Amino acid sequence: MGSQDKMTATRGDPLLEVRNLRVSLEGDKAVVDGLDLTIRRREVVALVGESGSGKSVTALALSRLLPDALKITGGSIRFEGQDIVAKSEAELNRMRGADISMLFQQPQVMLDPTSRVHAQVAEPLRKHRGLQRRHAFARVVDLLRSVGIPDPAERARAFSHQLSGGMAQRVMIAAAMAAGPKLLVADEPTTALDVTVQAQILRLLKEERERHDLSILLITHDLSIVSAFADRVAVMYAGRILEEGPTAQIMSEPAHPYTRALVRCSLLMPGADGRLLSIPGSGSQALSITDGCRFAPRCALMQAHPGLHAACQGREPALDPVGRNWKSRCHADHHLLHEGNVT
Amino acid sequence: MWKVATQRVTILVVMLFIVSVVAFCLPLMSGGDPARTILLSRVSDLNLAPEAVEALRRELGLDRPLAAQYLAWLGSALQGDLGYSFATRQPVAAEIARALGVSITLALSALGVALLVALPLGTAAAMRPGGKVDGFTTLLIQTLVATPEYWFAPVSILVFAIWLGILPSAGWQNWQSVILPAMALMLRPMAYFTQVTRAAMRDVLEAPYITAARARGLSMNQAVVHHGVRNGSLPVVTFFALWFAGLLGGSVVIEVIFAIPGMGRLLYEAVVNRDVPMLQGGFVAIVGLSIVINTIADVLYVVINPAMRGSHGH
Amino acid sequence: MDTRMTAPRASLQDARSSRLADAYAFVASRHWTFKVGSALLVLVLAMVFFAPWLAPYDPGALNLISRLRPPSAEHWLGTDHLGRDVLSRLLVGGQFTVTISAITVVISLVLGTLIGVIAGRAGGLLDEVAMRVVDLLISVPDVVVAIFLIGIFGPSYFTLIFSLTLVGWTPYARLARALTKEVNSREYIRAAEVLGMKRSFVIFRHIIPNTIRPIAAVSFLRFGHKLITVGGLSYLGLGVQPPNPDWGLMLAEAQPYLERAPLLMIAPGAVIFLAALSVTWIGHGMEIERRGARVAGQ
Numbered sequence: 006m007g008s009q010d011k012m013t014a015t016r017g018d019p020l021l022e023v024r025n026l027r028v029s030l031e032g033d034k035a036v037v038d039g040l041d042l043t044i045r046r047r048e049v050v051a052l053v054g055e056s057g058s059g060k061s062v063t064a065l066a067l068s069r070l071l072p073d074a075l076k077i078t079g080g081s082i083r084f085e086g087q088d089i090v091a092k093s094e095a096e097l098n099r100m101r102g103a104d105i106s107m108l109f110q111q112p113q114v115m116l117d118p119t120s121r122v123h124a125q126v127a128e129p130l131r132k133h134r135g136l137q138r139r140h141a142f143a144r145v146v147d148l149l150r151s152v153g154i155p156d157p158a159e160r161a162r163a164f165s166h167q168l169s170g171g172m173a174q175r176v177m178i179a180a181a182m183a184a185g186p187k188l189l190v191a192d193e194p195t196t197a198l199d200v201t202v203q204a205q206i207l208r209l210l211k212e213e214r215e216r217h218d219l220s221i222l223l224i225t226h227d228l229s230i231v232s233a234f235a236d237r238v239a240v241m242y243a244g245r246i247l248e249e250g251p252t253a254q255i256m257s258e259p260a261h262p263y264t265r266a267l268v269r270c271s272l273l274m275p276g277a278d279g280r281l282l283s284i285p286g287s288g289s290q291a292l293s294i295t296d297g298c299r300f301a302p303r304c305a306l307m308q309a310h311p312g313l314h315a316a317c318q319g320r321e322p323a324l325d326p327v328g329r330n331w332k333s334r335c336h337a338d339h340h341l342l343h344e345g346n347v348t
Numbered sequence: 349m350w351k352v353a354t355q356r357v358t359i360l361v362v363m364l365f366i367v368s369v370v371a372f373c374l375p376l377m378s379g380g381d382p383a384r385t386i387l388l389s390r391v392s393d394l395n396l397a398p399e400a401v402e403a404l405r406r407e408l409g410l411d412r413p414l415a416a417q418y419l420a421w422l423g424s425a426l427q428g429d430l431g432y433s434f435a436t437r438q439p440v441a442a443e444i445a446r447a448l449g450v451s452i453t454l455a456l457s458a459l460g461v462a463l464l465v466a467l468p469l470g471t472a473a474a475m476r477p478g479g480k481v482d483g484f485t486t487l488l489i490q491t492l493v494a495t496p497e498y499w500f501a502p503v504s505i506l507v508f509a510i511w512l513g514i515l516p517s518a519g520w521q522n523w524q525s526v527i528l529p530a531m532a533l534m535l536r537p538m539a540y541f542t543q544v545t546r547a548a549m550r551d552v553l554e555a556p557y558i559t560a561a562r563a564r565g566l567s568m569n570q571a572v573v574h575h576g577v578r579n580g581s582l583p584v585v586t587f588f589a590l591w592f593a594g595l596l597g598g599s600v601v602i603e604v605i606f607a608i609p610g611m612g613r614l615l616y617e618a619v620v621n622r623d624v625p626m627l628q629g630g631f632v633a634i635v636g637l638s639i640v641i642n643t644i645a646d647v648l649y650v651v652i653n654p655a656m657r658g659s660h661g662h
Numbered sequence: 663m664d665t666r667m668t669a670p671r672a673s674l675q676d677a678r679s680s681r682l683a684d685a686y687a688f689v690a691s692r693h694w695t696f697k698v699g700s701a702l703l704v705l706v707l708a709m710v711f712f713a714p715w716l717a718p719y720d721p722g723a724l725n726l727i728s729r730l731r732p733p734s735a736e737h738w739l740g741t742d743h744l745g746r747d748v749l750s751r752l753l754v755g756g757q758f759t760v761t762i763s764a765i766t767v768v769i770s771l772v773l774g775t776l777i778g779v780i781a782g783r784a785g786g787l788l789d790e791v792a793m794r795v796v797d798l799l800i801s802v803p804d805v806v807v808a809i810f811l812i813g814i815f816g817p818s819y820f821t822l823i824f825s826l827t828l829v830g831w832t833p834y835a836r837l838a839r840a841l842t843k844e845v846n847s848r849e850y851i852r853a854a855e856v857l858g859m860k861r862s863f864v865i866f867r868h869i870i871p872n873t874i875r876p877i878a879a880v881s882f883l884r885f886g887h888k889l890i891t892v893g894g895l896s897y898l899g900l901g902v903q904p905p906n907p908d909w910g911l912m913l914a915e916a917q918p919y920l921e922r923a924p925l926l927m928i929a930p931g932a933v934i935f936l937a938a939l940s941v942t943w944i945g946h947g948m949e950i951e952r953r954g955a956r957v958a959g960q
Contacts, residue, residue: 102565115560117575129564359794374814494938496890498897499931510921590801598803601894619813631810639798
């Protein structure tokens with residue numbers, strides 16, 4: 006799907022462009038508040054954040070599958086240049102599965118327990134490619150084989166409760182890829198799986214990207230996956246992006262104090278006093294902060310530099326460039342940026 | 349799993365035994381002498397010769413101890429012989445079989461239509477909780493549940509048989525005979541089926557696999573039809589069986605109103621006629637069937653629900 | 663949520679008036695059907711209790727001259743096939759049905775709840791067997807049991823109540839057991855046991871208060887069901903015997919005159935319907951607020 010020439014020709018245009026996205030709970034409380042995100046073709050972007058940061062909501066918003074209580078109250082989502090916030094339900098049904106697909110956290114509950122595997126994997130084929138039931142079954146078996154499921158013909162006739170976690174996720178991947186989408190939004194696809202299976206699934210996703218000219222938005226809280234897998238990282242906190250840039254650079258030399266803290270925690274390296282690090286305070290109140298940086302109450306950099314207090318607590322910083330294709334939302338001057346980085 | 353099965357079968361058998369003892373003994377304890385009753389109905393002469401009564405008693409085995417009578421009856425019953433009706437002189441078992449056929453037809457008709465209405469209505473109500481369909485459904489359920497079928501029946505007779513003249517007011521001749529009684533019988537099951545379906549579908553609609561199906565491109569309606577309905581209708585299956593078991597005797601009032609020769613009316617007439625064998629056989633049949641159907645429904649539920657078939661603990 | 667576990671009130675006076683305020687707040691927050699249902703039920707009960715004084719005529723007074731008359735100024739609902747005033751018979755006719763149904767519900771409630779709670783607390787084999795019996799009995803039609811027993815022992819009040827209770831306790835047992843299981847896991851039960859309180863004490867002082875609302879809701883619904891069942895039995899002649907007035911009996915008596923005087927059939931049926939509807943509305947309304955919120959276990 007997609008030749009080399011075609012890819013390089015459209016390389017420049019972003020596949021997905023999210024500008025200032027705002028998703029509110031029951032009309033007033035904004036769970037995603039001014040989110041900017043860009044994904045290019047064949048790019049793997051990781052959206053990283055703690056629980057409550059709004060990353061899962063973002064994932065559902067991109068496919069327009071938000072539950073009734075959550076509504077998009079601002080901003081735009083442009084997929085291949087078209088704003089999908091404005092699209093009708095019928096157009097969205099055509100888009101889902103064929104242009105944008107999703108993966109979810111607990112694959113076994115995402116399958117209908119009373120329906121066999123092949124019926125569900127065949128749905129995108131029958132809906133978007135118009136395949137008849139007989140032909141669809143053969144194609145499903147091929148798909149299952151391509152995602153590494155042994156005995157695919159057998160498995161195709163199974164029910165969801167007969168599948169292990171890893172197997173179920175492979176099935177979901179097969180279903181997600183069936184109609185050849187350009188963007189795969191994967192919401193914590195490996196979190197519920199065993200560590201060994203995690204690696205297999207990630208490897209599989211990498212293969213799919215190579216084979217099918219696929220972009221992936223990987224939502225996770227696990228930074229180790231990010232380093233191994235993503236081209237770019239976007240760090241999310243309290244409904245907005247705090248830092249965004251190339252993985253290698255952000256992971257090794259984070260520009261934003263929050264990212265820095267996350268990296269340190271994930272490395273499980275003891276601090277100066279020998280104790281394991283954690284980020285002090287809690288993020289539960291962050292969403293209600295309207296003036297100033299939302300991370301300020303927990304920011305180690307701000308604590309260390311009283312001169313920043315006024316700015317950090319008074320004005321919300323903008324997402325400014327700090328390098329090539331690299332942005333950070335922080336008031337700190339350039340020379341302070343990488344302070345405290347551990348190599 | 350086998351432990352549970354044996355336990356259930358044991359309870360089933362014990363209960364059937366208790367029911368059979370009750371069904372057999374109670375009618376004989378009411379004080380009336382069955383032999384006298386038979387003779388009276390045959391001879392219609394209030395001066396019965398005591399010798400004749402005694403002779404008949406011995407003939408019918410009524411002079412033996414109760415336990416012996418019961419065992420004799422049980423033995424015959426298990427071979428399909430439930431004695432002869434005092435009123436009609438026909439074999440009880442045959443009468444029951446005939447009446448059962450009628451009741452089953454009536455019950456299935458009523459419940460079938462009830463289900464046909466309940467599934468889409470319950471689903472539609474669940475899709476928009478608090479909406480107009482939902483509110484209407486609640487009111488409908490409440491109204492149906494509170495409507496006495498023996499009030500609805502004469503009203504429908506008045507409208508369709510007397511004023512419009514398009515349906516028969518009584519009897520069991522052809523398919524038209526089924527319509528009015530089935531209509532009266534389906535009111536309450538329709539209410540309960542709808543209620544159960546709505547509750548089940550509410551849970552199903554929030555299920556993750558519905559979202560996943562939509563992520564594959566299915567519209568909400570398609571996702572509900574292909575995945576929601578099957579999952580949401582499983583609870584109704586149990587209910588259907590329960591109601592079916594209940595209607596087999598429980599439709600007595602309707603059967604009397606419409607003069608339909610069903611199980612309920614059979615029992616009722618046995619009561620009116622003091623027809624002891626029919627009373628015994630009829631009661632055992634109705635209650636016993638109820639219990640057995642219930643058990644079968646349980647088994648069926650496990651079979652239908654693939655998730656419960658496997659060895660995975662749920 | 664156990665409101666009884668909150669701190670003791672300042673004074674008994676405050677306790678009484680705030681309980682009243684709680685009750686008022688509860689009723690005010692209900693769906694309109696609850697309120698209308700309650701009013702209707704009060705009306706029906708008033709009709710039943712005050713019938714002897716409210717009835718314009720003696721319900722048994724025959725008047726063979728003015729038979730099957732349509733509604734008029736003297737007879738608001740007309741007269742039946744024996745010239746008796748329909749309205750008077752209607753007013754008095756509820757006594758039997760309502761009383762029998764109420765008594766049946768109360769006894770079934772007590773019996774079923776007790777069995778359910780004991781089964782739920784005991785667990786193990788007792789629980790298994792009890793629930794299995796409930797499962798099997800719950801589908802046996804109470805009408806059939808009633809017909810059988812009344813047919814043998816005669817249409818006495820006792821037989822009627824007994825036969826209806828025989829199978830009628832099962833829904834309460836199931837509900838009570840489910841509630842008990844749920845309450846079982848709550849902390850204060852364990853605390854009470856640790857403190858050495860007797861099992862029966864635990865059952866009566868802790869479990870039952872918390873389960874009152876769902877059980878009350880079910881009771882109202884079952885009451886409606888019983889009204890209809892008892893009415894049906896009277897229709898079959900197994901309840902009140904003629905010439906006493908009774909709603910079900912009136913329906914049966916109206917059958918031959920369906921075409922000539924439909925009101926004879928419509929009136930008693932309508933009353934049974936309204937009575938059943940009112941308690942159904944109350945039963946449903948106990949767990950729903952204003953507009954279409956979720957009902958627990960609906």
